[in-house]
Amino acid sequence: xxxxxxxxxxxxxxxxxxxxxxxxxxxxxxxxxxxxxxxxxxxxxxxxxxxxxxxxxxxxxxxxxxxxxxxxxxxxxxxxxxxxxxxxxxxxxxxxxxxxxxxxxxxxxxxxxxxxxxxxxxxxxxxxxxxxxxxxxxxxxxxxxxxxxx
Numbered sequence: 355x356x357x358x359x360x361x362x363x364x365x366x367x368x369x370x371x372x373x374x375x376x377x378x379x380x381x382x383x384x385x386x387x388x389x390x391x392x393x394x395x396x397x398x399x400x401x402x403x404x405x406x407x408x409x410x411x412x413x414x415x416x417x418x419x420x421x422x423x424x425x426x427x428x429x430x431x432x433x434x435x436x437x438x439x440x441x442x443x444x445x446x447x448x449x450x451x452x453x454x455x456x457x458x459x460x461x462x463x464x465x466x467x468x469x470x471x472x473x474x475x476x477x478x479x480x481x482x483x484x485x486x487x488x489x490x491x492x493x494x495x496x497x498x499x500x501x502x503x504x
Contacts, residue, residue, distance in 0.1 A: 366485045366486075366488050367485075368386040368390055368488075369383055369385075369484060369485050370488075371386075373484050374481075378403075378407025378408065378418055379407050379483070380404070380407050380418035380422035382488075383419050383422030383426065383487060383488055383491070384400060384425050387488075391501050393426075393430075395429060403421070406422065406425075409462065409464060410463075412471055414462065414464030415464075416461055416462065417454075417466055418484075419487035420461055423487055423490075424450065427447055427450060427500075428447075430495070431443040446500075450490075450494055466483055
């Protein structure tokens with residue numbers, strides 16, 4: 355196994371561990387990338403990801419793992435003042451959205467995971483979606499040189 359594949363497994367496994375520990379899909383992705391790349395995301399900032407689980411608080415809309423990935427992109431490319439360009443993060447968010455949609459066939463939680471929230475089937479499907487999203491995100495970030503290859 356190549357070193358890059360080992361890093362991807364590690365990021366994927368870390369995301370999965372956070373999910374198994376009780377964090378939702380969005381929280382798991384953001385926490386894993388914060389921990390894995392030592393990103394400057396405070397515990398207070400992590401709280402912002404909590405409402406995105408279940409497709410925005412169980413509304414079943416945009417997948418929380420995709421939302422979490424978008425938050426990571428924002429952390430790496432977002433702006434902190436209005437003079438900075440939104441272009442890079444908008445481009446990356448749209449491109450990652452399209453990659454995600456191509457991989458899974460949809461971005462809507464209720465389409466991706468039609469099982470009843472809290473059921474064993476729902477948790478299993480969400481776990482697979484969340485960990486695969488982390489794997490795809492890591493490849494994307496490395497290919498765009500937004501994070502160093504480990």
